Amino acid sequence: MTYRRRIQVEFNHCDPAGIVFYPRYFEMLNSVIENFFADVLAYPFTRIHVEEKCAVPTVQIDAGFQAVSRLGEMLEFTLEVQHVGRSSARLAQRATAGGQVKLQCTSTLVWVTPDGRAAPWPEAIRQKMIAFMEANDGA
Amino acid sequence: MTYRRRIQVEFNHCDPAGIVFYPRYFEMLNSVIENFFADVLAYPFTRIHVEEKCAVPTVQIDAGFQAVSRLGEMLEFTLEVQHVGRSSARLAQRATAGGQVKLQCTSTLVWVTPDGRAAPWPEAIRQKMIAFMEANDGA
């Protein structure tokens, strides 16, 4: 299945060339993941970070920027789960506007316990991620 | 009248204390102003900055932070126009969550032409700002 979320390009995202400064894209990509955890996995970041003192750091990220994004454009982000491991997961994200692909990104996240070590995903997360990955959304 | 906009506190806004890092509040306050220009004044930042090469820099800002904001909280921002001058305007903003005031901010913006000098507001902006300031929203 595909999770979707829109983010408008605002002034604070743009550089002197009037286009999105790419570190801001990573803030957007992280925001989409954060909302995916809340909306789809029903496991919001407050629960992970504040209540459980765990974390889901990104350990690998590969991104390609195909076209620039300009102030005022509405970016349509998609997120798909590509792989769910014991303590890690690989997510694929894409942003488009007006049918044009702006960027594609693959990131690997790891579940980390309060002692800072990778550990198996909580079962509630793992099952929902696998179900989401395997469901067909007719797209 | 009062312009309203909601921004959820996300991971990228928060500091090691788990609360909003105050420079991020200023990004939020600027985003609310940016959307106010598009939604209320019908004069989006793309028109100002990209088409007309003008700008609306903030020349003065006074903010008080009454309570901390935590990851996951939904901030309700309000914006009111306090004063419209020849080339400047004073806006009052506030953010609350769950009825608790988080911050109050007054900022003065100036209309600047491509040569970098303050100049009278475009008439379309000036009239809409005054109308918004004077309208009673029954609040």
Place this chain on the structure above:
Amino acid sequence: MTYRRRIQVEFNHCDPAGIVFYPRYFEMLNSVIENFFADVLAYPFTRIHVEEKCAVPTVQIDAGFQAVSRLGEMLEFTLEVQHVGRSSARLAQRATAGGQVKLQCTSTLVWVTPDGRAAPWPEAIRQKMIAFMEANDGA
């Protein structure tokens, strides 16, 4: 006395108008305060936030932006202690480049214990802040 620190205006600070986006100034001002705590008060933020789980939130900030700062400019920040209270302190900061004042800022910080409440400054901080405030640097 006056604490001094230089920060060069880099690409990530600048907006589509090619000038510093003002929320980035607040990141710079906070960085100067952070280094002041380490260099002058000998009480680094790691000690405050990580070891002691305390915090020094900004509760009030008033800033005026007199001139724009452009990509590549070297900003000279100064910091002076204006007032030291029981649990709060008021700092005055200024940034100049080439003798031109870019911004002036006054901020009030509060010492907060792990329960989130204001509390008296640790004596080591309080004494050093007062000594710094009262010393004459011949300027």
Place this chain on the structure above:
Amino acid sequence: MTYRRRIQVEFNHCDPAGIVFYPRYFEMLNSVIENFFADVLAYPFTRIHVEEKCAVPTVQIDAGFQAVSRLGEMLEFTLEVQHVGRSSARLAQRATAGGQVKLQCTSTLVWVTPDGRAAPWPEAIRQKMIAFMEANDGA
């Protein structure tokens, strides 16, 4: 050869877990590249972006985060030129602290003219980049 630059982990870089939020790493990596252009290529971003209205957007970036970075750590960044093409270049960056590798990153930059199209590197940049790539720094 290897270009080196240090960046201290400050409060504004850190997330609620007290470690560097990875989009801030990309701001640091971009800052190192910006300083490399000024210091090594003698072609600062002001010349590229302000005077010539050109740009050097990142079109591909692959990063691995091997260890977390904590508030107060001094990150030692290195930058090497891996490949210089007609209008693109591939740079390899790494950050370490206390001998521990924190991240490794490869990015591809492209020279873009004011019309937004990729174009051959200015000869001054191209020659200096190749010379830097081929020089042996005895490391």
